[in-house]
Amino acid sequence: MxxxxxxxxxxxxxxxxxxxxxxxxxxxxxxxxxxxxxxxxxxxxxRRPGRKAFYTHxxxxxxxxxxxxxxxxxxxxxxxxxxxxxxxxxxNSIPPNAYPIAIHAKQFEWQITYPGPDGRLGTADDFTVRNQLHVPVGQPVVVHLSSEDVIHSFYVPQLRVRQDVVPGMDIKAWFQATVPGDYELACSQLCGMGHYKMRARVTVHTQADFDAWMKQAAQAGTGGTGS
Amino acid sequence: MHTAQPHKHPNYLLIWLYLFLLTVAELGLAFELPISRNMKLILLLFLAVWKALLVALFFMHLKFERWNLRILAIVPLPLAAILILAVITEHIW
Amino acid sequence: MTTAAAPHAAPHAGHAPMGFWRKYIFSTDHKIIGIQFLFVSLFFLLVGGFLAMQIRWQLGFPGRPMPGGGILPETMAPGGVILPEYYIQLVTMHGTFMVFFAIMPLLVGVFANFLIPLKLGAHDMAFPRINMWSFWTAFLAGMIMLAGFFVPDGAARAGWTSYAPLSARPDLSGASYGQMLWCISLVCLGLSSILGSLNYITTVINNRAPGMTWFRMPLSVWALFITAILGLLALPVLSGAAIMLLFDQTIGTHFFDPAAGGQALLWQHLFWFFGHPEVYILILPAMGMVSDIIANGSRKPIFGYHSMVFAIVGIAFLGWMVWGHHMFVSGMNPTLGSTFMVSTLIIAVPSAIKVFNWMGTMWRGNLHFHVPMLNAVGFVAMFVIGGLSGIYMAATPLDMFIHDTYFIVAHIHYVLFGGSLFALFGAITYWYPKMFGRVMSERWGKIHFWLTLLFYNCTFFPMHIYGMGGAMRRIYDPTQYDFLRPYQPLNQFITISAFLLFATQLIFFVNFWWSLFKGKKAEQNPWHDNGLEWTLPSPAPHGNWERVPTVYRGPYEFSSPEVAEDYLPQTRKLPTDREPVLAPVAGA
The missing domain is CATH 1.10.287 (Helix Hairpins)
Incomplete structure (x- = not known):
């Protein structure tokens, strides 16, 4: 522990x-x-017998x-x-070269949309994955947070990043990972019955591993709806 | 501690009726009048302030109280202003 | 005929003898009303505790059947195993009951009512009948809140903070009537609070005895007076917001639902604009009463009386401008975040002033550790921890990490339990003789204090560690997370400590109830205190004084060189004292 x-x-x-x-x-x-x-x-x-307190205001x-x-x-x-x-x-603090990832929170999962090989969100080569966040180490990343239903909260303890995800708002939060490894993303704002299991795997890759994963995932177009 | 000016009792029931009529006016204005949304907001705010004044002057008895009690009633208004300001800056951002 | 709970009616002008119902149930006597609040609030304290025990069971032993859980319906805990939907009801209702129906009425409903007229030399409150309504609306509000557990779909479950749109949408929360009852109950409670505040403020301004100037009032009364102002201004905001939420839930408005043009953050701004003054409502009366008790226990005047008054006013004033610190990561404008950070850091200063003044009072005193003094010093020791932990949250970048973790839960409980509840144990013991004409057992009071201090720290201190590790709040099953699974032994330790803590409170409850009937009869001034209430018999009679007393000095003249005893009551006239110049007093 x-x-x-x-x-x-x-x-x-x-x-x-x-x-x-x-x-x-x-x-x-x-x-x-x-x-x-x-x-x-x-x-x-x-207290001691015979003693008086010191009288002062x-x-x-x-x-x-x-x-x-x-x-x-x-x-x-x-x-x-x-x-x-x-x-x-x-x-104005978000680094201009930050790698964009769109995260759409809904009861009770994280729909994560990657910009694909062209590196831009909102284009045809985007693809969406459920409950898996992959980021490269040493590279600023900016997550575009949106919610389908209620308030959720994007929280990865080791990355020291937390941002509430509010329906009706598009909120950007940025971070730069420094240590490759496997971490967890937890929803950190009570969002209903399934709040406790609104969890995603976070993988911080070396740049090379990240590129390899990106190539493989883009081709597979794994799971979930489009962005 | 302080005495109000000697005065005739206002007809509280009449004031209540007055407030009721103003409320009917608000509802009519909000749902029926074919005017722009911004115009509606301004008129509704105006009516709301009118009602608040009626409550303050008669039900809160401020029309007949000394100036210092009237000042006391105004003291929380800056707090309300701070809240509204905070919420507006949110929206602008 | 006297039951232990009844002050016997002394001859009082203009009263026909009243029947049982008028005297004890629909009473307008501020002392009876205070005692009614006491009995009902102690009940809700127990309710809140029971809910907490179930929360702790689930966290310590996730998914295991609870002993005795078989009596719960299948919708809550089939076979005694708590369901996720029941867990979030537990969490919501524990917070709601403890904040609104236990601590707030215990501090304000009980002690504002009981102490203010007695300590100021008045026969009763300015508006005795409004006072009665204040109690019954609070009682009604409590029943409405309890009803939440018995309606279809069960109780409210969006947290005691009830964030929208989760709380506005039954299709998203799973709770329909329960969430509505939460709103209705709080509107009712708001009415009770507002009515009470009106009374307390008016009585303090208008009904002071001759010679009772503002700066001769005890700090308990100052604190209750300022608290009443906070309540008067804050509760309407909660009521308004709750009504807006109720409309969203029922008649198709969309104040908080962005799907139809509303704003989710609006709820948070409204709730916390109320919510932060609320937490000062939950601590200021405790601080005031602790001041009275520590001065008495130290046999010394309170150190820095004027600073203490200004600190109370300062905390109350600044408390209006810090609400955004609950919203640092909410998506609120970050510039607003900066301003709230500054105000939040500043508000630590008046609290620090108070802590140092309490220590100054004890310095070079002649410390008598009666049960109230033990609890009052315990308050200072524990409140300091709670206050210091608040500084971590005020530092906004750090709050990004700590927000919504168990670090916050630790902070809340250090100020509310370590602070307010210890103060309450002390205050109830201290004024019990004046309420009931008997004293609580000193021996069992001490045992209760020490065991509570031990088990309470074992329960809540580890939560700081758990929160530092990143553990989120309101999580039904932390073992879902790899990074939290190693903390289960800590959760079990906390759970067992919590069970022992709860069991220890039975000592207080038994002491309280048993002493009502079998406790030693109390003398008039068992603590050798200076306040006006101690010049009356124990228990105090209906109408308090035949003739309103005259006040010659402040309430903290202990160990004064002017007299041989180590206390000098406010109403005792010395040869060197002059009669006060009488200003016209309304309604004395």
Whole structure:
């Protein structure tokens, strides 16, 4: 059993996991200060006969300090986070050479349409596959997300990518895989009775393997409806 | 804490009837009038504000209250504006 | 004749003796109404707990027949094996019952009603009859929600957040009447909340005793007052949205259905615009009562009283501007995401201020660890964890990974159980003598606290790990996923801890009910506290005071150098005190 975040398999994983660790350090310090402080007070100031408590209504300087430090920390965190947020989700952040794949979510499967040998979606050589996402390593990929019915969510933990798929909206999400391997795509927004099994296999290929798979799959025109 | 101006009780039933008639007007306008959709929206918004004012002035008694209570009632409006603004920016995007 | 639950009627001007129904069932006495909320909400807390036990059974032992599950109908659990469609009902109704029918009414329905007039020196609420209606509409709402399990197709199953279009389309969700009843129940509950809020706000503004200035009010009352404002403004948005959803479900409107020009995200904006203030409704009263209890247990004034008030107001105000943090990956405009991230990070600051002030109160105190104090300090220790875990979600890129995982479930339960529920255990124990004229068993209260603390952390802390591993929420069978199968031992550990946690709550329930009849009779001021309610007999009589008391100081004058005792009641007049200048008070 894994006790930490999943394998880092995309270019987002570095910044996202780095943010996690930064926050872990900040919250860890706060946690220790508060909990150790509480335990210390519980022991040191427990009632003793004949003792009286120290009569005070507060301390303005303390208030300023313990307001300023959290405030400054939060603002700094916000600035750092926003930098990566824009990089990942900004509309203008999708790399122009990103390889397009159309993913149409429906209860309870993923219909994945590849652009075929010409590399463009919406042309005659597109083909659709059910519940199998194949991407090349080291190449930005942009998924065009659409939904047939209710809200679903496109989620591959190792790639650190998640985007809700909303009926009536065409949403693009991009990522770049860094480690070849077999992963899983899970639906991450309750979409009905079959939500728990709305799963797809994700295969990150080396470029060569990906080209080979593409050639073979395009010829076979495997399964599902057209795009 | 504060006293309202001494006033004759408004006829609450009459105000209710007034609201009912305005609602009938809204329905008629929405379903029957052969005007453009945008025109309908503007007129419906106008009627909705008219009804809200009737409720605020008479059922909420604000017509007869002091200015500070009227200000209090207006205070949540910026919140509503924020929500509407957020939803509109969504749509534009 | 007195049953343990009844405050005996003291002579009170202008009342003919009332029959049983007027006195205890259709009562307009704020204390009785508070107790009615208490009994009914404790019942719904149990209901929510039972639903949770079934969820945990399925997650710990997927597909295995549940002990006792044979009594469930075939449509839910044939042979005791939970079906996927029943599982999502469990998940939905657990959240719904716990948020709307347990925690919210326990904090607000019980304590706003019981404490506000008592702590302010009023005979009752500003509008006693509206108060009665507030309880009965809440009760009706609860019955309507329960009915969901007994209608054709079963209960609502789109999550307690009821996202559209899943919740609007019976053909897509599988639930028809159940999903409609969910909407109707919440409209009813919204009415109850709004009526209650009107009362609490008016009473606090108008019905304070002479000398009870704003900054002499206890923090419990401040918190309940601000919470009432939040409720007044937020619940109408939920009711409006629920009515729109009901129309989509029944009369053919398409507010949320994109197939006919509607917008799926509109539901989320409306729901969370309500939903985020709602979660502050679920924590602020707890924070207020914890302040009262910690000051009492430390025998020290609350540290930074004014800062605490401003922090409550700050949290409430900022709480209106953070709702989008529930929607970072929803497809919402990313620029909106940035603005919500900033506001969400900022709202951590007033909560931090409160934690440090509670610690400041305990610092150099003379700490008495009675059961309420144990629970109040437990609140601080656990709420801190819940609050800190929120920072991970506020960092938007990280939220992309954490959203809709068990990390969120851990956060929710640390603030709602570790926070609100511990505070409630403390508050119920603390004001029990004033409610019922008896005390709960101290020994069993301590045993309950320590066992709960242990099993609660064993249940919910591992969920952080599970979520970090990427485990999604609301999944009927996690073993479908290769990457989740290795976590099953963790799920089993959580499940067994949850069973032990639930069993431990029986100690509280037995203590509560048994003490009603057999508990030690309570003295007037068992905790040596300063608030106005402790100047009345235990239990407090109908009408509270013959004559409204006068207030000379704030509520936290513990260990004051002016007196020999370590407490100094608000109403005790010292030779150096002057009478307050009386402003005209309406309806005292």
């Amino acid at each position: 894994h006790w930490w975040l999943p394998l880092k398999a995309s270019t987002f994983a570095g910044p996202i996991d780095g943010l996690f660790i930064a926050i872990l350090i900040i919250t860890g310090i706060a946690f220790v200060v508060v909990e150790a402080g509480l335990i210390w007070f519980i022991v040191r100031y427990r 507060g301390n303005a300087r303390a208030e300023v300090i313990w307001t300023a430090i959290p405030a400054v920390t939060m603002v700094a965190l916000g600035v750092i986070s926003n930098h990566y947020w824009v990089q990942i989700k900004g509309r």
